[in-house]
Amino acid sequence: MSYQAEKQLVRDFYAALDAAPPDRINDTLTRVMAADALWRGFHPFGELIGPDAMADTFWTPLRQSLTRMQRRQDIFFAGRNEMDGFASTWVVSMGHLMGLFDLPWLGIAPTGKMVFLRYCEFNRVADGKIVETAMYFDIPHLMMQAGLNPFPPQTAAHLVQPGPLTHDGLLFDDAPEAEGQATLAAINAMIGDLGTWQLGLPLEEELARTWHDDMIWWGPAGIGATYTIERYAKQHSAPFRAAFKDRSKTTHIARLAEGAYGGFFGWPNFTALHTGGFMGMPASDKRGEMRVIDIYRRDGDKLAENWIFIDLLHFWKGLGVDILDRMARVPRT
Structure with a gap:
C-alpha cells in the first residue's frame, strides 16, 4: 500500500505555506484544501471551516507574530484510519514551528527572541485535496518560553522536546x-x-x-x-x-x-x-x-x-x- 501521493501533497503544501508571505497564505491554503475543509485547533481556535477562516484566524496572525518561521519536523508518516474501517488516508506531521517572537499573539507579549511552538497535525487527504485537519499545539509551552507561568509547578520536566531517540521518524518513503x-x-x-x-x-x-x-x-x-x-x-x-x-x-x-x-x-x-x-x-x-x-x-x-x-x-x-x-x-x- 503506497501513501506517496498523499505524502507528497502534504510535503508540497508545507513547503508552499512556509515560504508564503503572510498576505499570500489564503491563496496557498486555497490551492491545497477543499473549500469546506474542517480544521480543528486548540483553544481559542476550535473548529474552522474553509481555507479563508484558517488563514485569517490562525495562520496569518501566527506568521505575523513569529517572524522568519521554520518548520522543524521530527516525525512524518501516513496510514489508513482504523476508526473508519481503514477507509480514509491521513498524513501526520509532528515537530516545532520556530520563529522570532516579534509581535503579540493571543495577548501574549513578544520577546524578540526565538520561540518554539510544539505542534502535531493530522491531515486527511481525499481526491487530491486536504479535506480535514487536526492541528494541536502547546500554547502554554510558548507562554513559558515568553517568561509566563500559566500553571503551578509541574510534576515533571519542562523542556523543548527533541524528536525520537532513533532519529528515524521522517517516513518520506513508505515503510513495510x-x-x-x-x-x-x-x-x-x-x-x-x-x-x-x-x-x-x-x-x-x-x-x-x-x-x-x-x-x-x-x-x-x-x-x-x-x-x-x-x-x-x-x-x-x-x-x-x-x-x-x-x-x-x-x-x-x-x-x-x-x-x-x-x-x-x-x-x-x-x-x-x-x-x-x-x-x-x-x-x-x-x-x-x-x-x-x-x-x-x-x-x-x-x-x-x-x-x-x-x-x-x-x-x-x-x-x-x-x-x-x-x-x-x-x-x-
Missing part, C-alpha cells in the same frame, strides 16, 4: 506494511489495558505490559516530560488517575500507524470529573473535556516513546479557569 500493523497492535494493546483505569494490576505492572522500562513520556507544558516507567507512574500517571473519577469511554476520530510510528486524536478523547489536585487546581462538579493527540514510537513489541498534546486551555476554561485571559494580563517576568 507489517511494521505499521505491529505498531498499531502495540498502541491498541496499551489502549485496551488503559480502559477506564480498572485493569486491576498495580500501576507499574500494568504499564510494563505494553511499555519498555526506559519509556519516555513527552508531556505538555503544565505536566512535563518524564523518563522510565517508575518515574512516569510517580510524576504523572498515578497523580493524574487519582485526580479524576467517572472517566468516559475513550473515543478517537483517527488512529493509524506506519513503520514504528503511530498515533491518534479525539475531539474530545474522553471526559472525566476532576476531584481535585490535577496541576494544583481545585475540584469541579463539571465534566472536563480532554482533547488529545498521542504519537508513539514502538521498539520491538512494546512502546518506547510518547509525545502528548493536550488542550489544557480548553480543559480548564470548561471548568471555569481562563488561563489564556489570565496570562495575557500578567507582565512577563
Whole structure:
C-alpha cells in the first residue's frame, strides 16, 4: 500500500505555506484544501471551516507574530484510519514551528527572541485535496518560553522536546506494511489495558505490559516530560488517575500507524470529573473535556516513546479557569 501521493501533497503544501508571505497564505491554503475543509485547533481556535477562516484566524496572525518561521519536523508518516474501517488516508506531521517572537499573539507579549511552538497535525487527504485537519499545539509551552507561568509547578520536566531517540521518524518513503500493523497492535494493546483505569494490576505492572522500562513520556507544558516507567507512574500517571473519577469511554476520530510510528486524536478523547489536585487546581462538579493527540514510537513489541498534546486551555476554561485571559494580563517576568 503506497501513501506517496498523499505524502507528497502534504510535503508540497508545507513547503508552499512556509515560504508564503503572510498576505499570500489564503491563496496557498486555497490551492491545497477543499473549500469546506474542517480544521480543528486548540483553544481559542476550535473548529474552522474553509481555507479563508484558517488563514485569517490562525495562520496569518501566527506568521505575523513569529517572524522568519521554520518548520522543524521530527516525525512524518501516513496510514489508513482504523476508526473508519481503514477507509480514509491521513498524513501526520509532528515537530516545532520556530520563529522570532516579534509581535503579540493571543495577548501574549513578544520577546524578540526565538520561540518554539510544539505542534502535531493530522491531515486527511481525499481526491487530491486536504479535506480535514487536526492541528494541536502547546500554547502554554510558548507562554513559558515568553517568561509566563500559566500553571503551578509541574510534576515533571519542562523542556523543548527533541524528536525520537532513533532519529528515524521522517517516513518520506513508505515503510513495510507489517511494521505499521505491529505498531498499531502495540498502541491498541496499551489502549485496551488503559480502559477506564480498572485493569486491576498495580500501576507499574500494568504499564510494563505494553511499555519498555526506559519509556519516555513527552508531556505538555503544565505536566512535563518524564523518563522510565517508575518515574512516569510517580510524576504523572498515578497523580493524574487519582485526580479524576467517572472517566468516559475513550473515543478517537483517527488512529493509524506506519513503520514504528503511530498515533491518534479525539475531539474530545474522553471526559472525566476532576476531584481535585490535577496541576494544583481545585475540584469541579463539571465534566472536563480532554482533547488529545498521542504519537508513539514502538521498539520491538512494546512502546518506547510518547509525545502528548493536550488542550489544557480548553480543559480548564470548561471548568471555569481562563488561563489564556489570565496570562495575557500578567507582565512577563
